[in-house]
Amino acid sequence: MKIAYAGFDLLYPCLEALEAAGCEVMRVFTYPTDNVYEFNRQVTGFAEARGIPWTDARVTSADLNALWEAGCEALFSAGYIYRIPVDTPLRCANVHPALLPLGRGPWPMPCTILRGLSESGVTIHKVAAGLDTGDILLQEPFPVTGQDTLETMTETIRALAPRLAAQAVQSFDQLWEKAVPQGEGEYWKEPTEEEMTFTPWDSLERVDRIVRAFAGYGSFLRLGEETLTVVRGEVIHGGAEAPPGTLRLEHGIPQYALKGGWLRLYESQTHEGGNQA
Known part of the structure; x- marks a missing residue:
């Protein structure tokens, strides 16, 4: 199957899986990345x-029409930010x-954790005029x-998405017709800084959800005039007798007292960027 691909490195395993499934990749579309949080x-x-x-x-109608005329059968997008x-x-x-249809939008993984949901997934759907609204091929x-x-959610998605992509191209015509x-x-809008x-x-529940929802990316601990980025x-529930905001070291690991627990910092930075722990 002759295809084009659009995406960046987060779901790069999908591109490898499509090639391994026998696809001939005719063109690749990506976008400029910051090489800090996103890479291509x-x-x-x-x-x-x-x-x-x-x-x-940015991919254009002319690009897609030229691919069609050259014999391209489909474009697969995985993490592509442009419409x-x-x-x-x-x-x-x-x-x-x-x-889908729950979790349309640019960054559903942290939203899933912030909302306390017990299930997520991966969906392959038709690109439609409405963002993430197209008919579902596989899920x-x-x-x-x-x-x-x-x-951990990203790891799960990076393992599941390539398998679904490979499955999709094996019977793409049928899946497309029966979507x-x-x-x-x-x-779900992208989470705000607040x-x-x-x-x-x-x-404790709110702190726990925020810290987990942005693990590896960074959430913000506000301590009066100071703000730490919690990477x-x-x-930790229980054992906090000190006033909230109290800092202690336990086996060299910084911990801040919370209401009814502690926040253990494995990696953090000042909000301006300097490494804290």
Whole structure:
């Protein structure tokens, strides 16, 4: 099957899986990344190693029409931030890291944890005019526990999404024809900085959800005039007799007292950027 691909490194395993499933990748689309939280080195390296043309410019209708005329059968998108045009005969499918129709939007993983949901999933759907609203080709759920973090959810998605992508191309024509409309759903906006921020006086449940929801990316602990970026941490229930905000070291690990527990900091930074722990 001749395809084009659009995405960045978060779901790069999908690109490898599509090639392994027998797809001929004709062109790769990506976008400029900050190389701090988002990368496209694997995607562009894949293209360059195989002599596949790639671009980080926004995909256009003309691009897709040219691919169609050259014999391309579909475009697969996985983590591509630009809107993909729908005024083209080329079939375009998107890999979305949520159990649609719940969790439409740019970053559903932390939202899943913040909402305390017990299930998420991966969905492959048709690209439609409405964001993440297209008919569903394939979908698979997975459980989300009270111990899951953004990082563990991402690991699960990176393992599940490539398998679904490979499965999709094995019977793409049939899946496309029998795709199931989503119906009503929910669009989740990207979390604001305020939703990523907590204080030692917040409830343990709120602190725990925020720290887990942004593990590896960073949430913000507000301590009066000072703010720490909590890259990785853990909420410990009980044993806090000190006033909220009190700092102690336990076996060299910084811990801040909370209301009814402690926040153990495994990796943190000052809000301005300097490494804290």
